[in-house]
Structure formats: structure tokens, C-alpha cells
Amino acid sequence: MMNPSAVVVQHLLKQYGSIAAVNDINFEVAAGTCFGSLGPNGAGKTTLIRILSGLIKPTSGQAWVNGIDISKHPDAVRRHIGVVSQAMTTDLDLSGRENLDIYARYFSVGKKERTDRIKILLERIGLTNRADDLVATYSGGMRRRLEIARGLIHRPRILFLDEPTIGLDPQSRRVVWELLEEFRRDEQLTIFLTTHYMDEADRLCDQIAIVDQGKVVVLDTPEGLKKSIPSNKIVEVVIEDQTKKDDTWSLETLISRLSDDPFVERVSHQTTDVLSEQIGLQIDVNNGVSAIPILMKTLQGWGFKIQAIGLKQASLEDVFIHYTGRSIRKEEGQKVNFFIGAGVPRKMG
Ligand SMILES: Nc1ncnc2c1ncn2[C@@H]1O[C@H](COP(=O)(O)OP(=O)(O)O)[C@@H](O)[C@H]1O
Ligand SMILES: [Mg+2]
Incomplete structure (x- = not known):
């Protein structure tokens, strides 16, 4: 061989x-x-x-x-x-x-x-x-x-x-x-x-x-x-930052208005660079495929230009839950022997 x-x-x-x-x-x-x-x-x-x-x-x-x-x-x-x-x-x-x-x-x-x-x-x-x-x-x-x-x-x-x-x-x-x-x-x-x-x-x-x-x-x-499992819960969107040109908008109002939509569960801001001309948002929804066109229409209606929009790829954590039906983290609490031998010096002498 x-x-x-x-x-x-x-x-x-x-x-x-x-x-x-x-x-x-x-x-x-x-x-x-x-x-x-x-x-x-x-x-x-x-x-x-x-x-x-x-x-x-x-x-x-x-x-x-x-x-x-x-x-x-x-x-x-x-x-x-x-x-x-x-x-x-x-x-x-x-x-x-x-x-x-x-x-x-x-x-x-x-x-x-x-x-x-x-x-x-x-x-x-x-x-x-x-x-x-x-x-x-x-x-x-x-x-x-x-x-x-x-x-x-x-x-x-x-x-x-x-x-x-x-x-x-x-x-x-x-x-x-x-x-x-x-x-x-x-x-x-x-x-x-x-x-x-x-x-x-x-x-x-x-x-x-x-x-x-x-x-x-x-x-x-x-x-x-990660590609093997459906991931349809998180929409990632990048928009042009209107808030600097238009006083009626701030990042907070944008997030709050988006959060008002009944299909939106949570909105979080991704871009932290203050000089950036873009706003990156992660929007948790219950159905990403149907949420994307609605989000696009809403944002465009408010005057925001969309630069990118798509579903976020699943994480390995999502993969684990998908295939085993539970989170690996939950198991950690049961680890009785978790720290034995893990670098904690034993009693000497
Ligand atoms: N020497 C042994 N005698 C009896 N049961 C054992 C022995 N070693 C492991 N097991 C059992 O086999 C299973 C797998 O254990 P282990 O290989 O240590 O898992 P992991 O390393 O993934 O935590 C557990 O249910 C454990 O209790
Ligand atoms: Mg082990």
C-alpha cells in the first residue's frame, strides 16, 4: 500500500x-x-x-x-x-x-x-x-x-x-x-x-x-x-450605515424596530468598527427562508441598502444537537471526575 x-x-x-x-x-x-x-x-x-x-x-x-x-x-x-x-x-x-x-x-x-x-x-x-x-x-x-x-x-x-x-x-x-x-x-x-x-x-x-x-x-x-444539517434560524445581514446621514435613525432604533417584527426573536449587532460604513446584524428568526424576503423589504422600505444577506452556517454545537438530540454542555455538570489529574497539584510529602 x-x-x-x-x-x-x-x-x-x-x-x-x-x-x-x-x-x-x-x-x-x-x-x-x-x-x-x-x-x-x-x-x-x-x-x-x-x-x-x-x-x-x-x-x-x-x-x-x-x-x-x-x-x-x-x-x-x-x-x-x-x-x-x-x-x-x-x-x-x-x-x-x-x-x-x-x-x-x-x-x-x-x-x-x-x-x-x-x-x-x-x-x-x-x-x-x-x-x-x-x-x-x-x-x-x-x-x-x-x-x-x-x-x-x-x-x-x-x-x-x-x-x-x-x-x-x-x-x-x-x-x-x-x-x-x-x-x-x-x-x-x-x-x-x-x-x-x-x-x-x-x-x-x-x-x-x-x-x-x-x-x-x-x-x-x-x-x-456543518453543511450536513439544515440551518434556518439565523439570518446575517450587512447594510449600508444610514444612521450617519439620517438623524431619524440610530443603531438602537434600527434594532428596536426590527425586533418589533413578530417573526424576529432577537437582533444583535455584529460590526464593532466605529469607522465602518456598514452595519452587520445577526437576526434570530424561527424560519430564515421565509424571513429573508420580509427583512429585505422592511430594510429597503426604511432606506437601508442591503449589501449582503443570507443564512448563517450551523456551528459544530448545532451539529451535535442535531445528531444526538441534546447539547454536549448539559453533560458537563455530571462530570464527577472532571478535574481529577487535570493539573491540580496533589498533596506532597
Ligand atoms: N473498566 C470499566 N468497567 C466498567 N465500565 C466501564 C469501564 N471503563 C469504562 N466503563 C463504562 O464505559 C462507558 C464509556 O466510558 P469511557 O470510555 O470512559 O467514556 P468517555 O471517555 O467518553 O467519557 C461508561 O459508561 C463507563 O462507565
Ligand atoms: Mg474519557
Whole structure:
């Protein structure tokens, strides 16, 4: 094969008593791409990563990682993959450099190569000047970066990450995203991640499998997913700003008059540039297709020139609700273990 799939999964099933944590799923991940498994707590994401990284055996079905059958050769699979688990597992009582060194030895990376690789990775993750401090003194974001470097110490072809930014602040999350994009590009990595964050899946993934109750509900590119569902609730319109020429109009009166229309549920202003000659509005309606001609007529009747009008594309959140019948956010309240291992330093001593 010229470009074998990095991961192939066929009829994979993992049964825990009466629960099918992974319930007869199928997919392929092309080498060099980023694949995301997006779903709520309990969807089976961690179970799937554990199976693919050779930590647990499936009840039935088959999977190949880098062309290797995981059931037949789990040890061989482990040499080709890096794993960053959800709970942070770097040793708090060791320095960052020592943590990397232990892993490199575990994978039998030779001394010279070990030293060079650790040096480069520490630079890449921006921890060179903290490398000899204890991990206990690191922030959650620093620790997460160290764990990514550790996962890459033996130059794996595929990196598995389970909820890579759970519990991190927005700034640290962005740093992790950039790091993953850079490593993917520079090391020709395939990335397989799980997440329950829409923005993360949208930003990083070429393909997203929406998973729920052990099943792949739908699988496509982020764009493909958004195009696959009807979105008929939000009209975006750009009009020429009349309010500067005509004293009877202000932005407030425009929004208020539009809101008076019975089919309009909410109007919000999009353009914030004061110098702009345009006004961008987002208008929530119950039926966009029928609302557009009415809105056009109304605005033109008031003397506003319309520059653009159309339906807003669905978000990944809309896609999730469409296919699963509920919002992923509602599930978060039930996450009992949400912050365990997520960078909160454990009691020392
Ligand atoms: N070792 C186990 N024993 C029994 N049930 C398990 C075990 N691991 C996971 N499960 C169950 O399998 C389902 C999927 O869990 P998990 O893979 O952790 O989901 P996610 O990572 O998407 O939150 C859940 O219902 C969970 O309770
Ligand atoms: Mg999980």
C-alpha cells in the first residue's frame, strides 16, 4: 500500500457487563491527518483510546494501528505510538528533564539521541529554562506540554491524546493547540484525539467522529458536518450605515424596530468598527427562508441598502444537537471526575 491508513477500526466492540462502552464502530484515519472523537462524558472515548493503544483488549472486532494488528502485536503497536492520557501522569517529584529521560530509557532511546531529543523537545515546548525544576512547581499548562513532549520522545508515528486540554485555562489551551499543529507538521505525525470541546475539534481535526453511547453517530470533516444539517434560524445581514446621514435613525432604533417584527426573536449587532460604513446584524428568526424576503423589504422600505444577506452556517454545537438530540454542555455538570489529574497539584510529602 502506498499510503496505508494510520488507524483502521472494524466492528470494534468493548462490553463491560451490560454496557457496550464501544459499540460496533468502524472508521479509518489517513496517515498525517488529525482525527477527533468528539462526544460527551461516557461516550466511550477513553475506552477506544485504551484499545487502540494496546492497554485493553476489545471484546470483539479488529483494529490496525500503523498497519499492525493490535490484538496480535500490542507491544509492537506501542513502539509506534505516543499516548497522552487524560489524567496528568508526569512525576511531580522529578524535574521535567528527568521525566522525559525516564521515558526515553523505557523506549530504549540511545544516550546521545536521548540527550539531543530531550533538548529539542524542551525547546519546542518552551520549557528549557524550567527543565530542571520539579514538575510539582509547574502550572497545568506546562505540565500538559511536558506530557506531549514525553509522548513524542521515541518519535512515534501516531500520537493519541485523551482530552488534551481538559481543565486548562483558555490561554494554555491555545498554546497546546499550536504545539500540536506544529508537531504534526514538522514530524509528519498522525494525531488521534478525543475531546468534548467543540472549538478544539473544529480547530484541530480534519475528520471528526461524533460519538455517543459507544456509537459513531456521524463522521465527516468539520465543514461537511456543518453543511450536513439544515440551518434556518439565523439570518446575517450587512447594510449600508444610514444612521450617519439620517438623524431619524440610530443603531438602537434600527434594532428596536426590527425586533418589533413578530417573526424576529432577537437582533444583535455584529460590526464593532466605529469607522465602518456598514452595519452587520445577526437576526434570530424561527424560519430564515421565509424571513429573508420580509427583512429585505422592511430594510429597503426604511432606506437601508442591503449589501449582503443570507443564512448563517450551523456551528459544530448545532451539529451535535442535531445528531444526538441534546447539547454536549448539559453533560458537563455530571462530570464527577472532571478535574481529577487535570493539573491540580496533589498533596506532597
Ligand atoms: N473498566 C470499566 N468497567 C466498567 N465500565 C466501564 C469501564 N471503563 C469504562 N466503563 C463504562 O464505559 C462507558 C464509556 O466510558 P469511557 O470510555 O470512559 O467514556 P468517555 O471517555 O467518553 O467519557 C461508561 O459508561 C463507563 O462507565
Ligand atoms: Mg474519557
